[in-house]
Amino acid sequence: MADKKHKKADIITVAQAARVSASTVSRYFNHPELLKPATRKRIDSAVRRTGYIRNRAAQTIHGIRSGTIGVLIPTLDHAIFAEVVQAFSDSVAEDGFTILLASHGYDLQREYAILRKFLEHRVDGVVLTGLDHDEAVFQLIDSQKIPCVLMWNYAAGSRYPSIGADNELAGQLIAEHVLSLGHRDIACMFPPTGGNDRAMARRDIVLSTLEKAGVTVPPDWMFETVYSISASKRDVTELLARDHRPTALICGNDILATGALYGAAACGLDVPSDITVVGIGDFKGSSDIEPALTTVRLPARRIGREAGKALVTGIISLGEDPVGSLHCAPEIIVRQSSGPVSG
Amino acid sequence: MADKKHKKADIITVAQAARVSASTVSRYFNHPELLKPATRKRIDSAVRRTGYIRNRAAQTIHGIRSGTIGVLIPTLDHAIFAEVVQAFSDSVAEDGFTILLASHGYDLQREYAILRKFLEHRVDGVVLTGLDHDEAVFQLIDSQKIPCVLMWNYAAGSRYPSIGADNELAGQLIAEHVLSLGHRDIACMFPPTGGNDRAMARRDIVLSTLEKAGVTVPPDWMFETVYSISASKRDVTELLARDHRPTALICGNDILATGALYGAAACGLDVPSDITVVGIGDFKGSSDIEPALTTVRLPARRIGREAGKALVTGIISLGEDPVGSLHCAPEIIVRQSSGPVSG
DNA sequence: AATAGTTTTGCAAATGTTTTCATAAGTATG
């Protein structure tokens, strides 16, 4: 159908084909109601014949929105982030936005560089993951006066509107649950916390909640384990082989907890009668694993959706009513992997 | 640091601050070697003081590359796609490209619309997932003369260079493995195949491989199960409750196989002595689950990386040497979930 | 110190749009 000429069709090509001026073609796209129906039809056919595709770059230099949103995440390799991004993308796509996606792998320096690149592309808004970022990052966003939301975590006084779950609350909920079952000999396994405020907040609150109840986690029951089922399985296998075993294990996320369940199974121990295992996140498989995992639900899809809606609102009504933070509350999900301390 | 003026800084603001012309500032970025070191320093400081950020949109209308690549996937919710995208993104980021990401949810109509949007943004190249797409999609890409690769699947005569695994081979490998263990009573569980050439190809080749060996799968042992651990667990629980049970179950992907393992455990059956369960994909947790899953590895990271390298090459050397297809061979991974037929 | 050659810089045109303003074409009113 498309008469591919030598050069790609521009608005002038279309104008000539339709025997109108370029301005009229521009109006055809932006204010079609201003055109006579007959002209509209003529242009319609010309667009089709020439295979014209609008050039957003040319529009963007007029201060018109680019229709893109920059999404900056640590990594897609954690299923939960993939889920958030998917929901976010679907949400903003409804309003015609496309996402520019990049991951920094927990490297704050890279985050700054990526943000700059986003701004070069004149994104209409940006989403960062988590609350803590380099001060330079915040200043850059400030200086560009571009809408921004912090997704995934929630905190009342965040530097930009935050939309997500309160991680401290999540950690507290799971710690209290374990305590309420009577456990006192508790081990903890968290991912490395460098550059990862989420993991850090969770760990700290878990420990302080336990301490408030008079429970101290001995150093050799504190594991820093990379985000991987096999690493967790390995560490847990090692832990459970020792003479003195904890009665409960609190994991910083469901992936670690999954590995822990596998590790316990490999050691021939029963969960929860021999040991209670809990996670944080409520990832996809967590309800189906045997035994089903007790965890705290972080509503990923909802967070992504709400963050998308909020940012789009911020972009469309630029400045008018500033976007507010939104707490998507975490929720304790008690399943079979936790039970009262036996003995 | 950035003196935020009222309006955002443009190249002219910088030029004035550095007491040079706009052209010189442009050269500072694009051909710095043409400038006198002293001028360079002056501009450097001006850029810093004004907080100037280059405008790629303005560059792009000069036919300069936009530095973006459109990535079109079915969904991020399948961890394996997230992994491919992550690897792809990392790969092209090395050459300064940023990805525009969108998912079509297996809706071919939406795929066309998204592609158009990508082209409006003047992406330098596009990646589609899988081999089968609407003819209109291919024509659109043809007409724009833009580099394209088909990622994830491989097939010799694909319409555009394909970089991925041969799904037929993957299906054949797993079917042959199960047959080689002596199984004859075999059930199959595949995801719905509508609009999903990968799943379709896998299913068809599995069935035909079995048939070639004289094994026919009865209709009530053919499950069409949505991509979810719980759905699979449910269906498998139902299957295993029947009087006549298969000795092996071939699943279209590792998620379904994981659910099947859980289902078997819930029914009190032992894998593999009561039933062999195999998957396709070798997803992240598959090696750690108990029992570890026998599957076919589809090298997601490698595929993403190679696709990225190939597309970037295609973009940079536009036209010169056309990108070739690349087969990232699937590989059978025998673990504990499969065993010889007993009985 | 004049000349030729080289390096550095600026001017102006070009890129593909949108938009303001002005003009041309219709339409209703007297």
Next chain:
DNA sequence: CATACTTATGAAAACATTTGCAAAACTATT
């Protein structure tokens, strides 16, 4: 059928850059 509106269209300026060409500023050579 002239007049005053209204509606539809075009011309040209504006947007933020890059780039070809020409001029200016150096350097080296005599």
